[in-house]
Structure formats: C-alpha cells, structure tokens
Amino acid sequence: MQLQQLAYFVAVAEIRHFTQAAESLGIAQPSLSKQIRTLESELGAALFSRARGNITLTPAGEALLPLAKRILADVDTARVEVQELAGLVRGRVRLGATPSLCAGLLADALRRFHDAYPGIRLIVEEGGSRDLVRDLTRGHLDLALVILPLADDTPLVTTPILRENLVVAMPADHRPRRSPMTIEDLQGRDLVMFRSGYDLREATITACRTAGFEPRFAVEGGEMDAVLRFVEAGLGLAVVPSMVLAGRPGLRGIALTASDPLPFPVRRDLPPPPGLQRTIAIAHRKDVSLTHAAKAFHTTLETYLTEAAADGALPTGVHHLRGGSAG
Incomplete structure (x- = not known):
C-alpha cells in the first residue's frame, strides 16, 4: 500500500x-x-x-x-515537523477555536505568537466545539480550544484553561422580567438557536429539558454572528458566552443563575451549576506528539492568559483556571 x-x-x-x-x-x-x-x-x-x-x-x-x-494528515504533519527542526523558522499551527474565542481574546494571543515566530503560518478554523473535536481527532488540526466535558472515548488530551459565564442575550432596549434570570425564565419565550455542532445548542436544550420544559425556537441554524444579529433584530433570546457581547451596543446580557441561589460561595474545585458556565480547554490528540510550533503556541497562549488575568485584562465573566483571576 x-x-x-x-x-x-x-x-x-x-x-x-x-x-x-x-x-x-x-x-x-x-x-x-x-x-x-x-x-x-x-x-x-x-x-x-x-x-x-x-x-x-x-x-x-x-x-x-x-x-x-x-x-495522509499524519504524513503531512510529519513533513512539517521535520521542516521545523531548523528552529521554528518555518512551519505551521492549525488551530481550531469557537466563534466566541475568535471574536474575543484569541486575536491578542495570535498576535503575540506571530510577533515571536513570524515564519510560522497560523491557520485558524472557526467552528462549534463538536465540529472541532471531530476535525482534531481526524488529524485536520494540531490544537483546538474546545468545551468540556468531552465524550469518554474521545482520543484527546485536554487542559482546562478558562471558565466563562453564560448569559441571556437580548436587545439593549429590552427590559427583562428580572435579573439575574434562571433557565426556567426561558420557558415560553422565543429563542434563537445555533446550528447543530455548537455545544451551546446542546447545553441550552439540555438545561431547559432538565428544568422540565421544551425550548421554543423562533429561528435556528445560525453561526454566532448570525445568532447575535437575529437577537438584535428582536427574533428571540439566546444563551451565549458573556465575552461575545463586547462591542455590541445593540445587545445586553442578563446573568444566568441557579433556580435557588446557593447560600455559600461556589468553590473553584467544584463543578459549576448546569447551564450557568462552561469550561474551555486546549486539546490535542493523545497518539500524536505536538509539533514544535504547536508546543510553542500552547506555551504562548498559557503565558498570555496568565498575564491577562493578573492584569485584570480578561473579558468580563471570564476566569483563568491556571492560577488567574476573574476578568
């Protein structure tokens, strides 16, 4: 063969x-x-x-x-790996990331990496977490920023790096019935829903069903930008990460909270209440060693997040999980 x-x-x-x-x-x-x-x-x-x-x-x-x-993907990776032995003068990093990260803090991390390694090509694939896991598993990506948890049989190594709050997005001139909102407050409301492949779609549907009702969709099937635009147009509400609302004056985000407020602070070592937050991890395949360029990007990203957390520069509602603090 x-x-x-x-x-x-x-x-x-x-x-x-x-x-x-x-x-x-x-x-x-x-x-x-x-x-x-x-x-x-x-x-x-x-x-x-x-x-x-x-x-x-x-x-x-x-x-x-x-x-x-x-x-074939592994052979291509091997070829790139050998080329990188010249000392990261050339090579590539194929990175997958969710739309909220691409529109948010990822750009600054990419700029820092590009300044340090100008000869390394950066190829960014934007998509839902499930799509990114599939592409990473098939060898089409070197690294991906995905949403935890993953399926038990997924052949990936994951390192949690961020936790971000989920909010209910609505037009800026809309007055919520109460703030913060609970999942139950979405019952009977028109929702704008992402296409299949977005973890936010499954998370929202699961949270609604756990609360005892079936969500009602006014429109479904969009990418992040489309969903936010549909919400701005008044088609319905959407559950989104808080960071995507930065720079969108036509939208406001209402915090989501548990149905019964907890009588004590949430411990960092315990999982958050379902549907209120989500954890972002950087992932790669277990059976393939990272290329030199991918390792360098992993290190650059971690350093950037640590410094941004220490400086209070992370977006509102975003928490660093490697010793950082809330932004």
Missing part, C-alpha cells in the same frame, strides 16, 4: 468521479484507475461500486476512508 494510492482513493471518494478526480490530481484517468485497482487487489476487497456510472463507496471503502484521511 502506497501513500499515493491512498491519496488517489481519497480524491475519488470525495469527488465520486474518476475523470474529475484525475483532473484535480493532475494525472491521467487510466493511471488513476490502475492505482485504485492495485490498491483493491492488495486489500482483497472492492472499494467502489461503479453501477451505471454512479460511483459509491462499498462497505470496505467506507471503512478505509477515515483511516486513509488520518494517515
């Missing part, structure tokens, strides 16, 4: 057309077909069904596809 054959297989699997796949790879279609046949012969199973000109994956092809993608 050759890496080239796996690359050809992935191209056909994604495009579902031999001629178009050959064109995208810059090779002749007969050469592509020959390599695929050789791969199928070595594996002892057909990878594609070619009935009536429709190209579909066989069960063997379905099983091979995620493995082939992961192998």
Whole structure:
C-alpha cells in the first residue's frame, strides 16, 4: 500500500468521479484507475461500486476512508515537523477555536505568537466545539480550544484553561422580567438557536429539558454572528458566552443563575451549576506528539492568559483556571 494510492482513493471518494478526480490530481484517468485497482487487489476487497456510472463507496471503502484521511494528515504533519527542526523558522499551527474565542481574546494571543515566530503560518478554523473535536481527532488540526466535558472515548488530551459565564442575550432596549434570570425564565419565550455542532445548542436544550420544559425556537441554524444579529433584530433570546457581547451596543446580557441561589460561595474545585458556565480547554490528540510550533503556541497562549488575568485584562465573566483571576 502506497501513500499515493491512498491519496488517489481519497480524491475519488470525495469527488465520486474518476475523470474529475484525475483532473484535480493532475494525472491521467487510466493511471488513476490502475492505482485504485492495485490498491483493491492488495486489500482483497472492492472499494467502489461503479453501477451505471454512479460511483459509491462499498462497505470496505467506507471503512478505509477515515483511516486513509488520518494517515495522509499524519504524513503531512510529519513533513512539517521535520521542516521545523531548523528552529521554528518555518512551519505551521492549525488551530481550531469557537466563534466566541475568535471574536474575543484569541486575536491578542495570535498576535503575540506571530510577533515571536513570524515564519510560522497560523491557520485558524472557526467552528462549534463538536465540529472541532471531530476535525482534531481526524488529524485536520494540531490544537483546538474546545468545551468540556468531552465524550469518554474521545482520543484527546485536554487542559482546562478558562471558565466563562453564560448569559441571556437580548436587545439593549429590552427590559427583562428580572435579573439575574434562571433557565426556567426561558420557558415560553422565543429563542434563537445555533446550528447543530455548537455545544451551546446542546447545553441550552439540555438545561431547559432538565428544568422540565421544551425550548421554543423562533429561528435556528445560525453561526454566532448570525445568532447575535437575529437577537438584535428582536427574533428571540439566546444563551451565549458573556465575552461575545463586547462591542455590541445593540445587545445586553442578563446573568444566568441557579433556580435557588446557593447560600455559600461556589468553590473553584467544584463543578459549576448546569447551564450557568462552561469550561474551555486546549486539546490535542493523545497518539500524536505536538509539533514544535504547536508546543510553542500552547506555551504562548498559557503565558498570555496568565498575564491577562493578573492584569485584570480578561473579558468580563471570564476566569483563568491556571492560577488567574476573574476578568
């Protein structure tokens, strides 16, 4: 089995057309077909069904596809790792982050890293936490800032770094029935909901169902910017991290609290009440060593957060979990 054959297989699997796949790879279609046949012969199973000109994956092809993608991603990472031996003069960091972080404090951390290592390419993938976990697991990212907890079988190492408050976003001219609000206060209210793949979607739905009611959606399916704009337009309320409201004068955030206020301060070593806060961790795969560039970014991010927490420069409602304090 050759890496080239796996690359050809992935191209056909994604495009579902031999001629178009050959064109995208810059090779002749007969050469592509020959390599695929050789791969199928070595594996002892057909990878594609070619009935009536429709190209579909066989069960063997379905099983091979995620493995082939992961192998090719790891080979690409290995190539970059060797290049970095020149001393971080060149290389790359593929970082995934949630939209709230991309719009908030991440930019300053990226600037600090770029100033220290100008030859390292920074590739940022913005998405919901579930999407980022999937891409990280498949080898498409080196690091990702994800929301805890993760599934028990997720093959990732996670380091909690931040805890941020969740608030109810509403138009700035809207007067809440009370402040702070509880999850129960959302019952019967129109909500703006994120698309699937956002942890905030599942967290909000779960919190509502735990409180004994089914949430009512006025509109659903948006990314962070779209959700905030829909709230500004008065379509409904949304549960969002407090940091995303910075620089949005058209919105206000109302704190969420437990149904029955606790008679004592919440201890830092205990988990927060469900639905009120969320924990952000920096994650990477267990089975792959971080590249030199990824390690350098990890260190840069930790240093930046520690200093920002000490200076009181973290956004309101954001807490550093590595010895920092609330921003």
